[in-house]
Amino acid sequence: MDVPAARRGADDIAVALIGVACGLGARDSGCGDGPAALRAFGLHRRLADAGIGLLKDRTLAVAGLAGADAVADICRLVARLTADAVAANARFAVVGGDHSCAAGSWAGAADALAARGPLGLIWVDAHMDSHTPETTPSGTLHGMPVAALLGCGGAALTGIARRVPALDPAHLCLVGVRSFEPEEPALLDSLGVRVFRMEDIRRLGLAAVIREASAIALDGTAGAGISIDLDAIDPGAAPGVGSPVPGGLDAGELVDAMARIGRDPRFIGCEIAEYNPALDDGCRTAEIAVRLLEAFLGGPLSAARR
Numbered sequence: 001m002d003v004p005a006a007r008r009g010a011d012d013i014a015v016a017l018i019g020v021a022c023g024l025g026a027r028d029s030g031c032g033d034g035p036a037a038l039r040a041f042g043l044h045r046r047l048a049d050a051g052i053g054l055l056k057d058r059t060l061a062v063a064g065l066a067g068a069d070a071v072a073d074i075c076r077l078v079a080r081l082t083a084d085a086v087a088a089n090a091r092f093a094v095v096g097g098d099h100s101c102a103a104g105s106w107a108g109a110a111d112a113l114a115a116r117g118p119l120g121l122i123w124v125d126a127h128m129d130s131h132t133p134e135t136t137p138s139g140t141l142h143g144m145p146v147a148a149l150l151g152c153g154g155a156a157l158t159g160i161a162r163r164v165p166a167l168d169p170a171h172l173c174l175v176g177v178r179s180f181e182p183e184e185p186a187l188l189d190s191l192g193v194r195v196f197r198m199e200d201i202r203r204l205g206l207a208a209v210i211r212e213a214s215a216i217a218l219d220g221t222a223g224a225g226i227s228i229d230l231d232a233i234d235p236g237a238a239p240g241v242g243s244p245v246p247g248g249l250d251a252g253e254l255v256d257a258m259a260r261i262g263r264d265p266r267f268i269g270c271e272i273a274e275y276n277p278a279l280d281d282g283c284r285t286a287e288i289a290v291r292l293l294e295a296f297l298g299g300p301l302s303a304a305r306r
Contacts, residue, residue: 015052015297016085016092017044018105019059020078023276025071025100025141028242030276034289035059035095037277041286043095043293050298055090056081071141072156075104079111079160086112086223086268093293096273098142098242099129099229100157105271106149106225107161113222113268114163120171120217120224121149122210122261124254126231126245128177128184128195135183142274146174150191169193171221173213176201176232179245198247206249210257218266226261227271228254228292230285238288240280251288258295270296 019035036059047054060077062070078094082105085092094105102123110119123129129146132153136143141157148157150172151165158164169191178198188195194216196209217224235244237251261267272289280286 014055014090016056016081016088016090017047017054017058018056018078018081018085018092018094020074020094020097020101021059021061022071022074022097022101024062024066024098026098026242026274027138027140028276028279029098030278031096031098031242031274032061033277034097034275038095038275038286038289041283041290043290046290046294047297050294052294052297055088056085068141068154068156071100072160075101075107075157075160078104079108082106082108082269083112091297092269093297094269094271094273095289095293096271096275099125099227099273100141100145101273102129102145102227102271103148103157104160105269106227107166109223109225109269110166111162117222118168118171118220119166120219120221121167122173122175122213122217122224122226124175124226124232124249125229126176126179126248127229127243128174128180128188129229130184130187131181132187135181135187137181146172147187150187150193152187171217171219171224173216175209175213176249178247179243198249201249206253206257207260210261214261214264218264223266223268225267225269225271226258226296227273229274230272230289231274233288238285240276240285241274242276242279243274251291255288255291255295258292259298262296262298267296
């Protein structure tokens, strides 16, 4: 649905908020309720209070559909909306939904930037999401978007972008990884993708890792984005995810990192995926998701007001 844009003041930032109410790519489809749950939790009020106006507010949903073709259809719609936002020089925020939506989010952004240069991307996730239909043990599409953006895998997801691959592996960096199958690092290593596992973050600190990841995403690109699967955060703090993995990122440190990234206008968009309200405890994960969005989208505004 489309929602009228909020009234904006002269100092406000205009963003395109894109909800993806789809959990078809996950084992537990409850993450499809994430956008509505975050709206009910007060996401829109919190953004308005931070001076963040909505150029567009649209939530995409699937009804009576299933399978890879349905996921591909919604990814194409997401791609169209992110491309429109980039063409309008507006930042975007995609709110999932399962992480397969990223195959659309960043394909659209890459298409819109193509005339100016490539897109860079920081992927924050407990998992590598780098399976193809030939390697996946589960068959779930939310384990494939990184591979798809790199041009590997089935046409349902790789064919979203006008130019394949949507991403150059030299401009992609994974952060927070701690759960994967052998085929995934084999693919990423063969392509030269930089991966920071949790042991790297414990050794170097998240702030230093994000600085290096940002350099990778921004070097030689026309713009960059950040895509966060909430399971990257330690499940003790963020239990509302379908694929929790112990030993994850500190939520506060990630919010701080998002604020730093948000202050850099070269970052054109963000994505928060895999919030499953049925698995949350006292809305703790919802609060983190909203804080991450506030931090990124309010970044330039916050910096200007200091």
